[in-house]
Structure formats: C-alpha cells, structure tokens
Amino acid sequence: MSTPAAPAAAPPPLDVRGVTVRFAGLLALDDVSFTVAPGTVHAVIGPNGAGKSTCFNVLSGLYRPSAGTVRLGAAELTRLAPHRIAALGVARTFQNIVTTQGTVADNLMLGRHALSHAGFAASALRLPRALREQRAHLAKAREIAELIGLGAHFDSPVALLSYGDRKRVELARALCLEPRVLLLDEPVAGMNAAERTRMTGVIEEIRAELGLSVVLVEHDMGLVMRLADEVTVLDFGRAIAHGTPDEVRRDPEVLRAYLGTAGAGEDAA
Amino acid sequence: MSDPRTLLLKRGPLLLVALLLCALPFYLDAFWLRIGLFSMAAAIGAVGLGLLSGTAGQLSLGHAFFLAVGAYGYVWLAGEPGPGLPPAVALVLAVLLAGAAGGLFSPVAGRVKGIYLGVATLALVFLGHHVLLTADSVTGGFNGRSVPPLELGGFTFAESDPELTVLGVPFGAEERLWYLGLVLFAVTWFTARGLLRGRPGRALVALRDSETAASVMGVHVARYRSAAFVVSSMYAGLAGALLALSFRRVVPDYFSLALSVDYLAMIVIGGLGSVAGATAGAVFVTALPLLMTRYADQLPLVATPGSGGGSIGPTEASRYLYGAAIVLILLFAPDGLHGLARRTRARLSRRPSVTGPHGSGPSPAPERAGSDAASDTPARAKEHTP
Numbered sequence: 001m002s003t004p005a006a007p008a009a010a011p012p013p014l015d016v017r018g019v020t021v022r023f024a025g026l027l028a029l030d031d032v033s034f035t036v037a038p039g040t041v042h043a044v045i046g047p048n049g050a051g052k053s054t055c056f057n058v059l060s061g062l063y064r065p066s067a068g069t070v071r072l073g074a075a076e077l078t079r080l081a082p083h084r085i086a087a088l089g090v091a092r093t094f095q096n097i098v099t100t101q102g103t104v105a106d107n108l109m110l111g112r113h114a115l116s117h118a119g120f121a122a123s124a125l126r127l128p129r130a131l132r133e134q135r136a137h138l139a140k141a142r143e144i145a146e147l148i149g150l151g152a153h154f155d156s157p158v159a160l161l162s163y164g165d166r167k168r169v170e171l172a173r174a175l176c177l178e179p180r181v182l183l184l185d186e187p188v189a190g191m192n193a194a195e196r197t198r199m200t201g202v203i204e205e206i207r208a209e210l211g212l213s214v215v216l217v218e219h220d221m222g223l224v225m226r227l228a229d230e231v232t233v234l235d236f237g238r239a240i241a242h243g244t245p246d247e248v249r250r251d252p253e254v255l256r257a258y259l260g261t262a263g264a265g266e267d268a269a
Numbered sequence: 270m271s272d273p274r275t276l277l278l279k280r281g282p283l284l285l286v287a288l289l290l291c292a293l294p295f296y297l298d299a300f301w302l303r304i305g306l307f308s309m310a311a312a313i314g315a316v317g318l319g320l321l322s323g324t325a326g327q328l329s330l331g332h333a334f335f336l337a338v339g340a341y342g343y344v345w346l347a348g349e350p351g352p353g354l355p356p357a358v359a360l361v362l363a364v365l366l367a368g369a370a371g372g373l374f375s376p377v378a379g380r381v382k383g384i385y386l387g388v389a390t391l392a393l394v395f396l397g398h399h400v401l402l403t404a405d406s407v408t409g410g411f412n413g414r415s416v417p418p419l420e421l422g423g424f425t426f427a428e429s430d431p432e433l434t435v436l437g438v439p440f441g442a443e444e445r446l447w448y449l450g451l452v453l454f455a456v457t458w459f460t461a462r463g464l465l466r467g468r469p470g471r472a473l474v475a476l477r478d479s480e481t482a483a484s485v486m487g488v489h490v491a492r493y494r495s496a497a498f499v500v501s502s503m504y505a506g507l508a509g510a511l512l513a514l515s516f517r518r519v520v521p522d523y524f525s526l527a528l529s530v531d532y533l534a535m536i537v538i539g540g541l542g543s544v545a546g547a548t549a550g551a552v553f554v555t556a557l558p559l560l561m562t563r564y565a566d567q568l569p570l571v572a573t574p575g576s577g578g579g580s581i582g583p584t585e586a587s588r589y590l591y592g593a594a595i596v597l598i599l600l601f602a603p604d605g606l607h608g609l610a611r612r613t614r615a616r617l618s619r620r621p622s623v624t625g626p627h628g629s630g631p632s633p634a635p636e637r638a639g640s641d642a643a644s645d646t647p648a649r650a651k652e653h654t655p
Binding site: 061081083092094098099101114116118125133 | 459460461463464466467468469470471472474475477478479481482483484485486487488489490496500
C-alpha cells in the first residue's frame, strides 16, 4: 500500500537559476545558478559563510529568494511552502541534528508523513484504514532503518543514541520520504574517522540502490572528491566555479577562495 | 505480539480499573460520586489541553472559554429559552459548537506560536466572561441558568423518571451521571490515544520540537496548529457540557481565568504530553479542594467553613497545598505524575530481570531499550578510538 515507486524512475533535473537572497543589505546568495543532473551527486562547497546552508534553505522552501527560480522538472519550488516541496519528493537533513522526541521509529514515521493520509478523525477513531496504513509504513520505516544500519536501535529513544547514530537517524528519516532529491547538509560533520567512512559508504549505497539525485554540502574534501560527480564552489554568496572534482581542484579561483594560496584539493589529499 | 496472553497482560490492568470504576456507585455516596464526576469532566478537558499544550507545544489560557461554550451551548440548545432540542442532540451540537469556536480562532491559533498564543487566548476568557454576563437572553446573565437534564431514549439522567433501583441501590442523578461520565471519558481516552499514537500526534510532536524539521518533512504547519486547537476546543466543550450536567446550574463566574490556570496546573502536575498524566493531574486538582473542604475540621490550622476565625479557610488551604504540589513536582519530577509512575515501573520491572529467573518474563521493549543503551556504551567507546 502506498509505495509509489518514485525512486525507480529517474528523478527530474533540479534547476537553480539566478537565485539571490538578501538579508537586510547582506547579500547571502548572489545570482547563483547550477543544475543537478538526474541521479548524480552534486556537491556545493565553499568556505564558512559562503552561503551553502542558505542555498539549502532556498531549495527546501524555508527561505524565499528575492530573485531567481528553483525548478524540479516542471514544478517551481520557489513558489511552494516547505511541506509542498517535501510532497514533491525533496528531503533534507540538517547541519545541526534536528530530531524530535521519541524513538527512532517515531522519527522515521515522521518521514512517512507526506506519504500517508490518516487525518485527525481517522486516527482518533482508529479506523481500520488508519491502522493498516500505520502498520504498512512502520514496516517500511523498519526496512529503511535496517538499510542505514539502525535496525538494532529502531525502538530506542533518539536521545540515548550516539552523535553518529543521530546523524544517521536524520538521514534515515529523510529517506523515509522516498525522496527523488536528497539534500544532505554536512552529513559527516563532527564525526570521527570510523563514523565518516561508514557514512560515506551508506551514501554511496543509497545512491547506487535508489538512483536519486543528491545535493551535498560538505567541508570534508575527501568525501566530496570521492562522492561528487559535479561540484559548485560558492564564495561570498557567488558561484565561483563549476565542474568535476578534478577540474574544481585545479581552478585558480577556488584556490584563492580557500586560504588564498593553499589548495582545497591538496588540503584533503 | 498479539497472542491472547500478552494481550491480556497488556490490557488487564486497564480492564480491572474499568470494572472497578463501574462498581463504585454501589459503594460510594453522592459526595464521592460528585467528586468523581467533576474529576472525569476535568480529565476530559485536561486531555484536550494536554493535546494542545503538551503535545503541540501551544500554550492556551483560553480553555475556560471553550468549557463555557460547551456548557452554555448545551444549556441553551436543550433549554428554554433556546431551540429546546432533544438534550442528546444538544450535547453533540455543543461539542461541535466549541470546535467551531476554536475554528473561528484558528487564523490566530495557526500562526501564533507557543507562549504568544497564550497571550492571544487570554483575550478569549475576558471576552467570554463579558458575553456571559451581558447576553441575558441566552446565558441568564449573572445568575446563570439551570441545566436541563440529559435524556437518552426515554431515560433521564436525573433523580427520577424512570425510578431506578439496581441491586438494592437507588440510582439517583449522581449514579446515572457517573456512568455517563465514564462513557464520555472512555471515548476521550480512546480517541486521544489514537490521535497521539497516529500520524497527527507525531506531526504535532514534531511541530513542538522543531517547526523547521516538521515542515520539511511535509507537515502543513498552520493547518496542524489550527487542527490541534480545534480538537482541544472540542474536548473542552465536552468537558464543559458534562460539568454543566453535574453542577445542574451554570454561572459565569465559574468560567474565569482561574479555571484556565487550573487546567494548566492539571497537565503540568500530570505530566505534559500524555493522556494518563492529564487524567491523574485532573483528578488531583479537582478532588483536592473538595476533599479539603469536607475534612477541614480534621486538618490543623484550617478553619471550618463559615466559622471565619483567624486561620485560613479550606479553599485557600487547598490552593496552598496544590501550589506546593506543583512546586514539588516541578522540582522532583519535572515530567509530572506520569513520568514518576513510568520511572517507578521501570525500576520495579528491572529488578527481577537482573536478579532472578523472571528475566524472560514481561519486560518488553522500553526496558530492553534502556539496557541496550547502557550496554552499548563500551562498544561505542571502542569505535571512538580509531
């Protein structure tokens, strides 16, 4: 029941055109454009304060840009409220973990919200339809938890989990939405080496199995170089370079943005 | 999971309590039954407020207003002057009316958040009180109105008509209303728990914990906030109607700001975000003043009603006591009576599983989760050292 096989079909391209965001005189994003090709991993990198998170907030509908458009296939995301964007299959994680109270299961079931229908009346009266729906989605959520390696913690309160596990709860919750586009905001920030390797493996696996597009903001250049098909570099709100990881790594403009002379690529290699 | 024995173990205590509650009218006199009735009505209202303030994180000081809408709605719809509808219909309509009143407020309730909503709803109480005092033709003004008894298929929830004696116990108004209260409370318990465990409950919890996370996960923020407000108002309306039936007279002064604060006290004392907690808090806050009044002469420092001596009266004394109870609970059990009960239960069920052969017994998921987390720590520490 209600498992729209969205991930199987190729996701539509995500097209960002001339997006500008102004915060009372501060130009957070200045005419930024890039396109996320279907089924690829597109990294957005840049120094702190370059506008990466602002860009994500525009993509997920939390900020409305003062100019420019974001399109997912035919739908224009810039006109939509966050919950409508979620319903179109755009899911995201947050840089600082944002989970809700309760167990891992509760959090993952929140991810199923947009895919389920039981309203106040149906849930209050515990109509068979609502109970059946809940059971089906719970099974699906468990499946996803197992895919991410959270199976053993499914019924544990999120508050008791380690930092790395909570990061993974966020990823699993986003996946529960059965997204066509997945926005990952610093998925390995604050993790130790072992957790990083594991998370990188998980992201690679997701992408291979589900065929969704991934937009990735990350400071860990090793991860970016390993996962990304394409990279957009932001600096002071402007997109200063586009290209494959190798091209970007050699771009003089990028080298200048990162510490003036020291290169981003060498930094990680 | 669903084999009959575990089901009985899970449902057993609930069934036992239900049986006990059904048996009580045969043993208790009208005074105790009245306390029970008020407690049940308060519990229904508290569950509604708990849904809004505990689960969705929206403060409301306007609960008294919606209780008044339910109470006066029933009286007017069933009474004279008024359309004089059959009382059962009037009861249902009164609940819907309270919901509609909540819906009218939803442009505010959907947009205003947390404590700010508390301030906005404050206005409702004053507005409501003013209307109750001035709209004489509907509300009876300062003196209020008497409440027409509920009738259901020829059966009247009052002293007589029909005269009724069950197992040698004469069934007066209190006994009859007791069962009505039980049924209405059971409905509340069933629906509220269904809501909380279902999709809407999770969405409301998410709204409380992080509006941003809720919205990017697909929750329509304004709609869910309004819906929580409407549902909470409907429970308040039901509670108001039941209160009216138990009091047999409604007066405006009852529905004051203090009543709203009482309901907030109930859900804080009981423990935010749980139906059982709201119920426990409601019983505590409702029963305490009544019991203190009754047994005032046996308490030190408390004057008997009407004696007017230098010491404090029973009503004030009970206020002090429940003020003290709130402070104690906030200090020692910030998650309220419900949290206290849960932790006690966890401690009791952990002990046998450590010591004895009972271990494989009835210690289900939550217990396991706790020990899981504890035993996981060393394993994770290993992971931290690369």
